[in-house]
Every structure is written in structure tokens, then in C-alpha cells.
Amino acid sequence: MTDVTSEEETYKALEDQALMERLTLRDLTAFRTLYNRYSSLVYSASLRVLRDASLAEDVVQEIFLRIWRKPESYVATRGKFATWLTSVTRNRAVDAIRSRNRRYRHETASPEEQEWDVPGDERDDPALTAEMSDQRRIILTALSGLPAEQRRVIELAYFGGLTQQEISDKLDQPLGTVKTRIRLGMQKLKAALSPEVT
């Protein structure tokens, strides 16, 4: 009989897609393996949006249980699992923050300035898989090539959950300027990431 350690190793060696297939068989070990692989990523992304540890935890729980209940909602042909996962996380966290802002209108949506990580400081985080570390290096390098004002609007849109109009109000900049910055910034990102995103 195999012992638990070698079973753990077997699962760790499985790719995301294989683990997701096992979830359809209600395989808890596969679920735990996915959790260990991605919980820090999911937690960090929702924390970035919500800036509240306990709300971020709720989102992590919701996202992982959603995967457990409906593993088929991930369709492999549409892209990498990690990318899909961060998108659903970000969207869920933004929904949470928008509904909170609706409930407490006096607390206007005003995400504070937060920095990206610095490229060059991308010591291999043990919480990330090798593949994610590579991608992290690429995106950090790409971001560092953007002018600060383009990074800023991208941050406010993606993690702040603000629309272009809201960004324009918040920064007191014309809407057209915001739109241009987003387009220019994203174009440079896509170009820098093109081996990754096409």
C-alpha cells in the first residue's frame, strides 16, 4: 500500500486540469491540492480588492467551494486555470465591494494608492508554483515599463473596481484622458505579455 506522503506527491505532480477532473469525482485530496496551490493567490487578490482580511477570507471560501460544487464551470479551452481563477476571484471581490459601497453610501469607493510589487524583488515566493513565478516576473517587468499614471488607472479599474467614469471623478481628470491611459497602458501590457496571452 502507498503511504500518505507518496499520495501527496502524486497529487502535487498532477496538472490543474487533471485535478479539476478529479473534483468531478468528489476527490477531496485533489481539492486540497488545488487549495494549497492557489489559496495564497486567491487570498492576495481578494485582499487587494477588499482591503479587509475577514472579507477576503470569505471570498476565498466562496471561490473554492464554488469550484468544489461546480468544477465544470472551468473550461480548459478558454485558458489557463490560474488565469481563470484570478479573474473569478477579482470579479467576486469587486462585486462584494460594490454591494458594500451601495449599502454604506457615506463610505465612497475610494481605493487608496497601493503599489505593485517591484520587479527585481521577485524572489521566488514559495507560495507560487514555478509557472506562476515565471508569469509574475513577466507581468512585473511589463508593468514597470508603464508610466505611473497608466499603472494608476489600471490599478483603480482592476483592483479598485471603479468604472472609467468613476476613475475620472476620483482623479479629477477628463474621462477622455482616463480612457486613453487605459488603452495605452493595456496595449503595452498586451504587447509585453504577447507570448503569454495569445
Added chain:
Amino acid sequence: MSTKQMDCEQVAEILDAYSLGASEPDEARGLEEHVSDCVRCWEQLNEAQRAAAMLALAIPVEDAPAGLEERIIREAARESRPATSIFDRFRVGWPTAAGAFGLAGVAALVFAAVLQVQLSDLRGDNSDLENLVAVEEQTIVDMRDIMFVFLRADDLATLDVEPVGPEAAEAAVTYTWSQKDQTGFILCEGLPPLAEGQVYQAWFTLEGSPQSAGTFSSHNGSCNMPLGLTESGPPSGLGITIEPEGGSTSPAHGEYILYTSFGD
């Protein structure tokens, strides 16, 4: 279809904002309508969305709080318990019978009907089965559809899962499956009784290691449990153990009470 359709140029203008979640609701609707019908823009959108999704990798990574893992795993295990008894084991794309929990008796009836149909070699003649399970509930219809897939499969095979020790000497267990449909089911009789807080757990041997295929319980020693194969190819063996409720990550005591190898 809205009257003011966006053209490719307008879509290109808001695509990046949309991917960042920053477009206004009616812009978003216009874009979605357009890309559902325009492959070129759809591809552009995919590219922008993937770039946006990578932004989450550019923030400082923090470990999720300790304790969260156990909370989530416990919840997942709790949710899977009623499902493991019957339906939820079917692969993606199968008619789902969610909400059918607690209908074990009905499922048993359907399985019995299927067996009867198989035994009397009526495979393919669905009307007989339909008469046997003429029950109106939607869940039954789902279940019946699932059975029809079995009946249609032309590569059904059955193996006896043999007792390993004296514990299950009285048990008669079979596994019937279709490799093509990647699905199957276990039927048992005379399983040894479980103590309070125990379940049976099925294991596929994949690449030499046992991998959990789910837990189940029995009714007076009888069971019927849907048990699908995985896409990664046929297992080399199927075993059954007795485990604590919720199942284990590897067979307790390393001992099967029943086992069969799939041969070549």
C-alpha cells in the same frame, strides 16, 4: 438584438476597459452582443482578458490565514456526504440529478430495473425500462437518462470485486462500466456491517497508487453507486475499504476488504 449594434471599431475602443471591469454597463452589453457574433473581436477580447487576469500575479503574495484551509475542506467534505451516496459522481456533461439527495430508494429501484433489463437482454429497448420506472419526478427522469446511457453503451463490461480477507467473505460485489462513456456503477450485496461513523470507500489503482473514487454506505449490506472512470485511462484495479466518515486520503491500515484488478 439591439438596434444600435456596435461595430468592430467601437468594440476595440472599449475592449481594454471592459477587460479590466471598468466599462459602463450598457457599453458592456453592447460589447458582449458584438463579440458573440464576431470571432475577430472575440479573440481580441480573450487576449485583453488574459492580460488583465495576469495583473493579479503582480501584487505581493500573502498566505491565506491558517485555519481557513481546514474550514473550507471540512465544509467541502460535509457537502459531499449526501452526494456520495448516489448521484454526484457522474462526470461532467451527464444529466445532473442535484437535489435528488435522499432518493436512495428510488435510485435503487432504477438500478434494479436496469439490471433486470440487462439480464433479460432487452438492452436498447427503452420502453420496457420506462414502464418499470414510470415515475413522474424530474430526478427520476434524470436518473433514467443516466441509465439509458449505460444501456446504449456497446462496451459494457463487468468485473467481480473479490473478497480479500475473511471480513467480506460473504460479499458479492460487481463493477460494471463503459470505458467509452467513462462511467460505471458498483453493485453490492452482503457487505460487512459498518460501525457508527464509518463508510465504505472505493479506490481506483492509478499508476500504482490507490486514489479515492468516493465513499458510500449500504442498506443492509446492499449498495448501488455510480462510479465513473477518469479520462486519464482505465485504472489497473478497484478496491474497497472501510474508513471513518468523510473518507480518507489513503486506505486505512492499507487493507482492502475487496479488490479486483482490471487485467489487460
